[in-house]
Amino acid sequence: MTGTGLPNFDHAVQTANTWLIDVAKATGEEEDRHRAYRLLRAWLHTLRDRLPTDVAAHLGAQLPTLVRGVYYEGWDPHPTPVKFDRQEYLDRFGHEASLPAEDAGDIVRAVTAAVFLHIPPEQLEHVFDALPKDLRSLVTPEAQESGVGAGDGGRHGPVPAGRGEAQR
Numbered sequence: 001m002t003g004t005g006l007p008n009f010d011h012a013v014q015t016a017n018t019w020l021i022d023v024a025k026a027t028g029e030e031e032d033r034h035r036a037y038r039l040l041r042a043w044l045h046t047l048r049d050r051l052p053t054d055v056a057a058h059l060g061a062q063l064p065t066l067v068r069g070v071y072y073e074g075w076d077p078h079p080t081p082v083k084f085d086r087q088e089y090l091d092r093f094g095h096e097a098s099l100p101a102e103d104a105g106d107i108v109r110a111v112t113a114a115v116f117l118h119i120p121p122e123q124l125e126h127v128f129d130a131l132p133k134d135l136r137s138l139v140t141p142e143a144q145e146s147g148v149g150a151g152d153g154g155r156h157g158p159v160p161a162g163r164g165e166a167q168r
Contacts, residue, residue, distance in 0.1 A: 012064065012065040012066050013066065015064040015065070015066070015067075016064065016065075016066035016067055017033075018118075019040065019064070019067055019114070019115075019118060020033045020036040020037055020040065021033070021036070022114040022117050022118070023036040023037075023039055023040045023110075023111055023114045024036035025114070026110040026111065026113050026114040027039055027107055027110045027111065027114075028110075037070075038096075038097050038098060039097050039099075039107060039111050040067070040070070040111060040114075041070050041073075041096070041097075042093050042094075042096035042097035042099075043093065043097075043108060043111040043112070043115070044063075044067070044070060044071045045071075045073075045074075045075075045096060046089060046092050046093040046096065046108075047059070047127070047139065048060075048071060048075060048080075049075075049080060049081070049082045049092075050080075050081050050082060050083075050084065050089065050131060050135065051080065051081055051127065051130050051131070052080065052081050052130055053077045053080050053081075055126070055127055055130040056075075056077070056080060056081075057077075058126065058127065059071075059123075059127045060072060062119050062123050063119075064118075085134065085135075086134045086135060086138055089108075089135055089138060090104040090105055090108070090138070091104075093107075093108055105138060108138060108139055109138075109139070109140070112124075112139050112140060128140055
């Protein structure tokens with residue numbers, strides 16, 4: 001990868017690439033960063049639109065620069081939160097991610113596990129607490145929902161260890 005010569009820009013690109021690599025690994029497509037981008041973008045937008053505005057802004061503040069730009073892309077905070085149930089959540093996510101409907105639930109949880117590598121669990125728990133219980137159980141990896149893994153930075157399943165600190 002060619003650097004820009006601007007350390008802050010290069011760091012932002014490197015951090016975004018790290019997020020995409022972790023999403024790709026978590027979702028079982030380690031070689032496809034285009035797919036990882038689509039999945040992360042769909043995850044961010046679907047969650048953002050269901051959150052109250054103040055919680056959505058709180059989550060945005062936790063994201064690294066380029067990921068934050070993706071998160072806020074196209075956002076209109078006035079109608080948020082958009083009320084939708086579990087199936088509508090999956091439908092919205094699947095549509096934006098270009099996924100078959102039957103894969104959406106597992107992929108949502110896998111992307112969440114990857115995000116837990118970069119945002120401290122207590123920060124994400126604050127965000128997830130703003131969701132209705134049926135949606136919270138959808139986006140939260142099972143081990144995190146039960147409190148297991150709270151001390152491991154949220155590392156679950158196929159997501160690699162070693163990047164538990166928040167990156168900006």
